[in-house]
Amino acid sequence: MPSMDPNTWHVAKGWRFAAQSCGIRGDRDRLDLAIVISDRPASAAGVFTQNRVFAAPVRVCRERLPADNVRGFVACSGNANACIGEDGYQDALRMCVLTADAAGCKPDQVLVCSTGVIGRRLPMAKIESGIRHAGPNLQHSSAALKDAAQAILTTDTCIKVSTKLLEIDGTDVALTAFAKGAAMMGPNMATMLAFVLTDAGVAPAELQNIVTSAADRSFNAISVEGHTSTNDSLIVLANGGGPHLRGRGLEYFAESVTSVCRDLARAIAADAEGAKHLVTIEVEGLRTNEEAQRIARTIANSPLVKTAIYGADPNWGRIVSAAGYAGVEFVEKNLSLWLGDTLLYESGRPQPFEANEVSAYLRHNREVQMRLRFDLGSGRTTFWTCDLTPEYVQMNADYTT
Amino acid sequence: MPSMDPNTWHVAKGWRFAAQSCGIRGDRDRLDLAIVISDRPASAAGVFTQNRVFAAPVRVCRERLPADNVRGFVACSGNANACIGEDGYQDALRMCVLTADAAGCKPDQVLVCSTGVIGRRLPMAKIESGIRHAGPNLQHSSAALKDAAQAILTTDTCIKVSTKLLEIDGTDVALTAFAKGAAMMGPNMATMLAFVLTDAGVAPAELQNIVTSAADRSFNAISVEGHTSTNDSLIVLANGGGPHLRGRGLEYFAESVTSVCRDLARAIAADAEGAKHLVTIEVEGLRTNEEAQRIARTIANSPLVKTAIYGADPNWGRIVSAAGYAGVEFVEKNLSLWLGDTLLYESGRPQPFEANEVSAYLRHNREVQMRLRFDLGSGRTTFWTCDLTPEYVQMNADYTT
Numbered sequence: 179m180p181s182m183d184p185n186t187w188h189v190a191k192g193w194r195f196a197a198q199s200c201g202i203r204g205d206r207d208r209l210d211l212a213i214v215i216s217d218r219p220a221s222a223a224g225v226f227t228q229n230r231v232f233a234a235p236v237r238v239c240r241e242r243l244p245a246d247n248v249r250g251f252v253a254c255s256g257n258a259n260a261c262i263g264e265d266g267y268q269d270a271l272r273m274c275v276l277t278a279d280a281a282g283c284k285p286d287q288v289l290v291c292s293t294g295v296i297g298r299r300l301p302m303a304k305i306e307s308g309i310r311h312a313g314p315n316l317q318h319s320s321a322a323l324k325d326a327a328q329a330i331l332t333t334d335t336c337i338k339v340s341t342k343l344l345e346i347d348g349t350d351v352a353l354t355a356f357a358k359g360a361a362m363m364g365p366n367m368a369t370m371l372a373f374v375l376t377d378a379g380v381a382p383a384e385l386q387n388i389v390t391s392a393a394d395r396s397f398n399a400i401s402v403e404g405h406t407s408t409n410d411s412l413i414v415l416a417n418g419g420g421p422h423l424r425g426r427g428l429e430y431f432a433e434s435v436t437s438v439c440r441d442l443a444r445a446i447a448a449d450a451e452g453a454k455h456l457v458t459i460e461v462e463g464l465r466t467n468e469e470a471q472r473i474a475r476t477i478a479n480s481p482l483v484k485t486a487i488y489g490a491d492p493n494w495g496r497i498v499s500a501a502g503y504a505g506v507e508f509v510e511k512n513l514s515l516w517l518g519d520t521l522l523y524e525s526g527r528p529q530p531f532e533a534n535e536v537s538a539y540l541r542h543n544r545e546v547q548m549r550l551r552f553d554l555g556s557g558r559t560t561f562w563t564c565d566l567t568p569e570y571v572q573m574n575a576d577y578t579t
Numbered sequence: 580m581p582s583m584d585p586n587t588w589h590v591a592k593g594w595r596f597a598a599q600s601c602g603i604r605g606d607r608d609r610l611d612l613a614i615v616i617s618d619r620p621a622s623a624a625g626v627f628t629q630n631r632v633f634a635a636p637v638r639v640c641r642e643r644l645p646a647d648n649v650r651g652f653v654a655c656s657g658n659a660n661a662c663i664g665e666d667g668y669q670d671a672l673r674m675c676v677l678t679a680d681a682a683g684c685k686p687d688q689v690l691v692c693s694t695g696v697i698g699r700r701l702p703m704a705k706i707e708s709g710i711r712h713a714g715p716n717l718q719h720s721s722a723a724l725k726d727a728a729q730a731i732l733t734t735d736t737c738i739k740v741s742t743k744l745l746e747i748d749g750t751d752v753a754l755t756a757f758a759k760g761a762a763m764m765g766p767n768m769a770t771m772l773a774f775v776l777t778d779a780g781v782a783p784a785e786l787q788n789i790v791t792s793a794a795d796r797s798f799n800a801i802s803v804e805g806h807t808s809t810n811d812s813l814i815v816l817a818n819g820g821g822p823h824l825r826g827r828g829l830e831y832f833a834e835s836v837t838s839v840c841r842d843l844a845r846a847i848a849a850d851a852e853g854a855k856h857l858v859t860i861e862v863e864g865l866r867t868n869e870e871a872q873r874i875a876r877t878i879a880n881s882p883l884v885k886t887a888i889y890g891a892d893p894n895w896g897r898i899v900s901a902a903g904y905a906g907v908e909f910v911e912k913n914l915s916l917w918l919g920d921t922l923l924y925e926s927g928r929p930q931p932f933e934a935n936e937v938s939a940y941l942r943h944n945r946e947v948q949m950r951l952r953f954d955l956g957s958g959r960t961t962f963w964t965c966d967l968t969p970e971y972v973q974m975n976a977d978y979t980t
Contacts, residue, residue, distance in 0.1 A: 230902075230908065261899055297924075408900050481967070485976045489976025495661070499809050567972060
């Protein structure tokens with residue numbers, strides 16, 4: 179899990195942060211706008227929601243990335259700027275213009291993200307005022323990073339920050355990453371946003387490969403309820419001057435980007451709305467990694483599996499049968515299943531086990547594990563999800579327009 | 580909705596019913612075994628779960644169907660006879676042998692179904708005794724049909740029966756159908772089972788086409804939580820002697836089978852565990868019916884849409900964004916959306932509407948409608964689902980082994 183202590187964070191060189199309360203949700207005390215700016219042009223690449231219905235800021239970012247001259251981004255929470263047509267696009271562009279003024283760069287050097295309610299115009303007067311106030315406060319510090327990480331939250335109960343200091347070819351390289359997300363999506367809450375900043379030098383095309391691969395093994399391997407947001411965005415920005423990373427140094431850097439993304443993805447699953455359990459699903463022995471991930475995702479999205487975990491019920495039949503409708507070819511005797519360390523089902527046959535002990539394992543641990551082993555190949559995956567609780571239902575029912 | 584009044588039912592000629600309390604769940608007062616027998620051999624065809632993990636009775640039925648000499652079936656509730664390997668298959672065959680003894684036919688003329696807990700051996704001594712007791716009580720009556728319809732229930736709150744009397748070429752033809760289902764699946768509850776009996780004469784190959792088409796437009800067009808059962812079965816049996824239906828008479832018969840199946844499917848969605856709303860989703864204007872159904876199913880399975888309906892929240896952003904991740908190509912301006920009679924979203928733009936009025940519509944009606952209109956073609960579908968409530972979560976969490 180990411181560290182919550184700013185004193186332990188590594189803040190990548192040349193990056194400055196500011197946060198502001200604009201009152202987007204009508205609450206003047208809550209930080210709801212973040213600006214992040216590099217002292218020098220950065221390479222940037224991103225991956226975005228696969229939803230056919232995507233928010234205006236996603237359109238702006240897609241048009242601009244990958245790129246080699248990005249100076250930073252502005253992000254607001256409380257309003258997703260989604261599903262309102264051309265007006266939303268113009269508002270997103272305007273946020274870039276205002277941020278460019280504050281940072282002293284060109285508008286097309288700025289990226290933009292939003293998260294929150296779908297289908298409402300942004301309160302642009304408030305946002306304009308917010309950006310103007312935030313601009314002069316940009317700072318290179320853990321405290322400023324913490325405020326920026328706070329400003330992008332919606333229903334999250336805590337900030338999500340993960341940092342790393344690498345030594346590559348005798349030089350220090352810092353990775354500074356933060357994210358928000360508590361449901362994969364919801365008009366009142368909405369969306370996963372994640373940003374990885376570094377002071378390494380990486381070419382845009384290489385950065386695109388790195389971010390795509392990292393997303394597959396982190397944010398694409400979590401699921402709260404399977405509802406894909408209109409706004410999901412993962413953006414990586416590298417402002418390092420001088421020689422670009424290459425060869426083994428680049429590989430090490432790529433693995434480290436994946437590692438901070440996995441930290442943040444697990445933190446999102448653990449902080450899911452109303453969740454009482456973080457569930458790690460290990461699936462192995464399929465013909466391909468993709469088959470393993472399809473099975474893991476189907477189990478993760480089954481409300482019957484999720485309610486069983488909430489109820490501390492070692493209900494292996496729900497897990498086995500969820501695997502069975504994932505669209506992957508297998509027969510029952512290919513499959514064995516563990517909950518924690520307990521073997522419940524081996525090669526297609528139920529095993530005797532102490533239900534009370536497994537139930538106690540589920541009841542007393544916030545982080546629990548299930549493992550499915552097939553005998554069909556070497557494809558494997560690790561996937562994270564959460565349980566489904568009455569609190570989740572109530573939180574998502576009690577939104578009122 | 581199906582009629583609950585046995586006096587209005589049409590019982591197909593030559594079909595007899597019996598029900599018995601075996602104590603499969605340890606409850607001696609609850610009917611849990613049904614036998615249905617035709618006086619003469621019947622054509623029979625079925626469609627079954629697409630789950631790779633399927634119960635032993637499904638294996639037996641698949642081996643025997645389609646067929647032209649079926650005399651009937653035995654069904655038990657409280658135990659799914661699933662996921663226990665070869666023993667379960669032998670138990671299912673044994674149920675056919677015992678029922679054949681009671682009915683005076685051969686074992687391979689009998690079909691078998693089960694629904695209930697996954698992963699436990701059937702209590703065969705209890706079931707054997709139950710079948711022996713039920714055999715002599717087989718009766719052609721609405722009262723006996725009602726008991727049989729009761730005996731297959733699990734967490735259902737009411738029986739589901741739909742009947743029709745058709746006149747085809749000057750002859751009366753009765754359709755007598757009953758079903759169970761309250762979650763699409765769950766080890767403690769489990770499964771959709773549905774049976775359609777008729778006194779018409781239909782060849783097995785034709786019956787197979789009819790049941791496949793009927794399933795697509797009824798039971799495959801409902802979803803409670805998207806978890807496909809190990810035991811889902813729809814079986815149609817036609818015991819009519821003499822000339823087989825052909826031409827327009829056969830078409831009318833086929834449409835009528837679909838009609839009773841749709842009645843039962845809607846009754847299942849309406850009786851879903853913990854549900855407070857039956858939601859009809861109309862999707863039209865896609866390139867194909869299949870695209871329309873994919874969008875409807877994705878919306879029906881979204882926990883965020885389902886919790887919004889529970890909360891009487893006219894949260895159109897959740898519906899639009901669920902459509903967006905169904906894997907169907909479209910852009911926002913292709914789409915318009917109504918809740919009840921209120922247009923919320925037209926050609927990609929939110930419309931002004933009275934939130935209080937739409938919220939009242941959702942709050943005061945148990946049956947509610949959403950309609951999505953695309954401008955991409957003439958493909959369309961009607962789909963039924965229910966809302967997601969804290970009661971659903973609690974019911975499915977509180978199962979203990």
